[in-house]
Amino acid sequence: MLIHYFYIPPEVRRWLKEAWDIYRQKPVLVIALLGFSAGLPYLLVFTTLTAWLRDEGIERTTIGFFAWVGITYSVKVFWAPVVDRLRLPLLNRLGQRRSWILLGQCGIAAGLMLMSIAHPQNSLLLIALAALLVAFSAATQDVALDALRIESAADEQQGAMSAAYVFGYRLALLVTGAGALYLAEFTNWHITYLVMALLMVVGMLAILWADEPPHQSDAERMRNELLLVDDIMGRPMHLQQRPRWQRWLLSAVICPVLEFFQRNGRFALLILGFIALYRLSDITMGIMANPFYLDLGYSKPEIASVAKVFGFFLTIFGSVLCGVLVVKYGIFRPLLLGAVMVAVTNLLFATLAMVGDLGTPPLPALALVISADNLSGGIASTAFIAYLSSLANKNYTATQYALFSSLMTLPGKFISGFSGWVVDVAGYAEFFVLAAALGLPAIVLVLVLMRHHKREQQDSESIPEAP
Structure with missing residues (x-):
């Protein structure tokens, strides 16, 4: 075994044992x-x-x-x-x-x-x-x-x-x-x-x-939700006396939304807009990726080796790198980095498309663009998941996270339905430039969120502590 041939410091051994016990x-x-x-x-x-x-x-x-x-x-x-x-x-x-x-x-x-x-x-x-x-x-x-x-x-x-x-x-x-x-x-x-x-x-x-897993009892859930609704409305609503379907609608659908807006106020709408736009650029281009590789003249094994296997490890590396960046710099700087990298990567695809008009580009060119795409995707997706997780209230995690993840992909999925038509009418290069432009609103909104977060931190620090 390797442990007999290499010296492993006691601290590393203890960390490896803890990791093994967890996983x-x-x-x-x-x-x-x-x-x-x-x-x-x-x-x-x-x-x-x-x-x-x-x-x-x-x-x-x-x-x-x-x-x-x-x-x-x-x-x-x-x-x-x-x-x-x-x-x-x-x-x-x-x-x-x-x-x-x-x-x-x-x-x-x-x-x-x-x-x-x-x-x-x-x-x-x-x-x-x-x-x-x-x-x-x-x-x-x-x-x-x-x-x-x-x-x-x-x-x-x-x-x-x-x-x-x-x-x-x-x-x-x-x-x-x-x-x-x-x-x-x-x-x-x-x-x-x-x-x-x-x-x-x-x-x-x-x-x-x-x-x-264990679940919260119906009685406990209803008690918490009654407190939430009464607090928002400013008076007792006596929901126990309402029909069962109204209580279910309140508990399952309305309360998760009310809690999110109560916690974030009017800024909640900007947050939801950011969620809808952040992944618009990479989702839009994703549907045409494999047809693009095939139309450039690459074989399926070449695409599998470079775009899938090679890209897999780069995505994991991007995710690990983003985790370190989040710990060191917080969530917003990696969010901004991911948004910028995704937009720039689409411009690299546009360049590859223009080279492809002259013939099949060399495989290293494809590997370079795929590397940038998967690295940026790993950083952007990991930072975004961390941001969405921080938004969800643990009492409504399933419904709120479903709301966030649905809103995250809906605009991109809809717009990407026209991607083939854009390629047929204009060409691949123009399509990827358009996809890069779709990433600009996300960059702007990250900057707005960073500014808002900084203001909130300053306000909280200016509040004097209770004696």
Whole structure:
């Protein structure tokens, strides 16, 4: 063993033992496996699906419209309260969270199997409907999984839970990105999607192994929400006397929104606008990434090696680097850095497109642009997730986080539906310049948030302490 050949200081050994004790705990291992289950369907209805459609000769304009399937992820907030409160009759023995997660996993597997038996040339509608089923089921799984992750561990363990989830999710993206492209090259797309459907067994076994977390009692929840509503309205509302459906609507839908606006005041609208615009640039360009690589003349194994495998490690590096930057400089400077890097990276894609007009660029050129893209994506996404997590109130984490994550992707998913049309009309270079311009509002809003945060800190420091 390496430990016999290299000297390891006692402090490092103690840290490694503590890390081992944390990450070998059952809840952490379960979340890592469920993170794989959550990440598996994403690319299969997004960039990997666009590669399949382009490989089959489907027009780019049609491919662009498939981005709207991903809008399902962005509107999950509308049924998140149902997932949070409604008990499934047949699966209720598993518990509130586990039953909804298992139902979502079954829907994902069924949708992927339907996609595997369809052919884009004569069953494009079936593929679209099956992809919609996959996306809806995956979004449902995400709502329940976020709640399970937060409720399954104490606050001091949430860092380990998040790290395990991100690792499983990124590993799934590698499998459904590079793995799917390699498998499609040496077999075909139908076998590829069938294999991906079978991999959902990993998540199903994990949720059967998992323990249902404890929940707040209905009486305790109602008591806290009555205090919130009475405080906002300035008088007792006597909600116990109202019909049951009104109490449910208040508890599941209205209170999470009221609490957010009460805490942030009028500045809440600016925060929500920032959430909607921050990832607009990279989501818009993402739908055309694989068709762009293929149209430049790169083979699927080359794309898998550079864009997926190589990019995977750079994304992880960007995430780790961002974590250090957040600890050292706070959340807003990394947010600004990520926003600027994403916009600049799109300009690099535009340059690559102009070089591609003269012939297939050398592979190192693709590797350089992919490196910048994944590094900037790792920094931007990690900083943004940290920011969203800081916004959510722990009493309403599932619903509020669903609201934030839905708003985060909805504008980008909608606009990206026109990406294929823009490429067909104007070209790839012009499309990437436009995508870079879409990142400018996010940069401006980060600066506004930094200024507001600094003012709040100054105001809090100027308040004299009580004697």
